[in-house]
Amino acid sequence: MNKYTKYRSFLLPKEVVEVLFLTAHHIPLKDNKESEIIVGLAVINDILSKSNQNRNLEDYPFHCIPMDSRFLKTKYGNDYNNYMTWLIIHNVIWHDFYFEGRTTHYYLQSNETYLSKINFLCRENDIPAESIGAVIDTYCLRDKIEISLESLAVDGIDANQKNRIFNLWYKIKVPITKTNKKFLTKDYESDSSYINNAPKHIKKMGSHYRKGLTIQYEEAIEHSEQRYLKELSEAKNDKDKGSAFKRYSSRISSVNAIHNGSLNKTLRFKRNDTNKRLDTNLTNMASDLRPFIVGYENMSYLDLSNSQPVLFNILLQSHRKKASEALLKEIDNYFSITTSGKWYEWLQGLYGLTRNECKEIWMKIAYSKNSHNTEIKNVFRKEFPLVYSIIAEIKKEKHANFAIELQKIESKIFIDEICKELVNNSIIPYTMHDGLLVPSEHEMVTLNIMQSILKERLGAVPLIKVE
Known part of the structure; x- marks a missing residue:
């Protein structure tokens, strides 16, 4: 041959x-x-x-x-x-x-x-x-x-x-x-x-x-x-x-x-x-x-904890201008729990299940059809009725829309903003959607850039895990 x-x-x-x-x-x-x-x-x-x-x-x-x-x-x-x-x-x-x-x-x-x-x-x-x-x-x-x-x-x-x-x-x-x-x-x-x-x-x-x-x-x-x-x-x-x-x-x-x-x-x-x-x-x-x-042993991995629940706050911010006092209270409560990195722990307290089980529950609340998993959703709806109604409205026509909107937000922040700033600082990362893998020598610069941009978009610095 x-x-x-x-x-x-x-x-x-x-x-x-x-x-x-x-x-x-x-x-x-x-x-x-x-x-x-x-x-x-x-x-x-x-x-x-x-x-x-x-x-x-x-x-x-x-x-x-x-x-x-x-x-x-x-x-x-x-x-x-x-x-x-x-x-x-x-x-x-x-x-x-x-x-x-x-x-x-x-x-x-x-x-x-x-x-x-x-x-x-x-x-x-x-x-x-x-x-x-x-x-x-x-x-x-x-x-x-x-x-x-x-x-x-x-x-x-x-x-x-x-x-x-x-x-x-x-x-x-x-x-x-x-x-x-x-x-x-x-x-x-x-x-x-x-x-x-x-x-x-x-x-x-x-x-x-x-x-x-x-x-x-x-x-x-x-x-x-x-x-x-x-x-x-x-x-x-x-x-x-x-x-x-x-x-x-x-x-x-x-x-x-x-x-x-x-x-x-x-x-x-x-x-x-x-x-x-x-x-x-x-x-x-x-x-x-x-x-x-x-080369992994010489790299640091930084990712946004509770990424999708945290980024939902950006969508919720657009509802603040015309929000009732009840909705504002829910948005603030949701913001506090998610940006602290304790979202799944909060769900554990609500459902009495393991962390992994609560991750699956969030997937069902956020990404399944409104008519599916109603019993699970009703538990969440009781705690966040107005926030849940916003999720349900986004999914009304096509249930995949909510996930897609959050992923678009994630991509804009991480790829178009964070990664761009890193490359401008001569740091070229490997990306994993809501996480970045960089040489360990650039860990602190990367963390600072992530915190700065996320704070600008969210109004607070969310929890970023570093491995």
């Missing part, structure tokens, strides 16, 4: 990959302009690597991302529907249906579903389980794909999967061609265009991010394995085991995307069109993987 060939690499779970290849062997896609294998790998990787952007869907035992027809057509061309339909009808992936206010979500199946599909396809084609590799090799030769099976096993994980521990992955290198380049490298190239045309401070941040971000790969993988093993040992049922694998595979995907990310074109850095947040690999990475960033 030409030594100058460029590749796009994937690291994907064994079971998912085998279903894709066996399906192509059993019922190949007719008259496809691209290989159904290569498109399938790209779609599976998108779902796996981007699913943790949708943290409100964490309870789903599957990986999923929203993708509408405009995105799919731009990325995969006019034939996108043929590829997606082929993947869906053969249960490689599945999807729900569009309804007002929400795009279609595409999902990976459960591990057990993939195992059942593998057994079915092997029976239908008289393929012994030990011969699956020969089927895969045939398609890899056709598409000039390089593939190897890797075990990321550590002590305590049985690689033969007798206990349904899924820790085998295929490392896949797909040669980039003129025709498949549009979907194998499109995200990276789109981000490059964004960085090149961004405001000066964001352009510097993007360049610094792409050149400087690396991860301790082996250590991060081992940490992910050990955490997976621990969660499996604590799982009470199959749903818990499925959720453990979801978190584990998201971690593996996150680590792999950063490892050699510039070469593999898997580093993300672009502003979200809807909420204006700056989305990167770091903003979607589990926080327990953060210490494996190379």
Whole structure:
């Protein structure tokens, strides 16, 4: 093979990959302009690597991302529907249906579903389980794909999967061609265009991010394995085991995307069109993987405590001018609790639940439809009836509006104001929405800038945690 060939690499779970290849062997896609294998790998990787952007869907035992027809057509061309339909009808992936206010979500199946599909396809084609590799090799030769099976096993994980521990992955290198380049490298190239045309401070941040971000790969993988093993040992049922694998595979995907990310074109850095947040690999990475960033021991992490509840105060300020005495009293009380950094502790006192449970309650109050979780909301409404009515009014047309408005405020403050001031002071941060990672030597300057700008916007200095 030409030594100058460029590749796009994937690291994907064994079971998912085998279903894709066996399906192509059993019922190949007719008259496809691209290989159904290569498109399938790209779609599976998108779902796996981007699913943790949708943290409100964490309870789903599957990986999923929203993708509408405009995105799919731009990325995969006019034939996108043929590829997606082929993947869906053969249960490689599945999807729900569009309804007002929400795009279609595409999902990976459960591990057990993939195992059942593998057994079915092997029976239908008289393929012994030990011969699956020969089927895969045939398609890899056709598409000039390089593939190897890797075990990321550590002590305590049985690689033969007798206990349904899924820790085998295929490392896949797909040669980039003129025709498949549009979907194998499109995200990276789109981000490059964004960085090149961004405001000066964001352009510097993007360049610094792409050149400087690396991860301790082996250590991060081992940490992910050990955490997976621990969660499996604590799982009470199959749903818990499925959720453990979801978190584990998201971690593996996150680590792999950063490892050699510039070469593999898997580093993300672009502003979200809807909420204006700056989305990167770091903003979607589990926080327990953060210490494996190379140089982390010489960095400080500063984040705004109770970020979304605190930033809601900015929306509430617009109601002060025409507010009744009762509303002013509620706004002042809400302001005092949230800016002190004690919001979730206050909710604990109200509901008598743990801090994590109260975080989930706030999510339900703030981000679910007004008609949902009414019993929980009524407890909060009793304490803050007028403040709650403001939340409900913002969510009246579309319940996502409240979250989006808060995220826009967060982005404006952190990206357009705080980060701009930091870069002007020769401090280039890594961002994680409401938190910033900077060299430890710049910790105090960063803290002062954050406090100054937040005080100007809020009228008080909120609690900022420093790690």
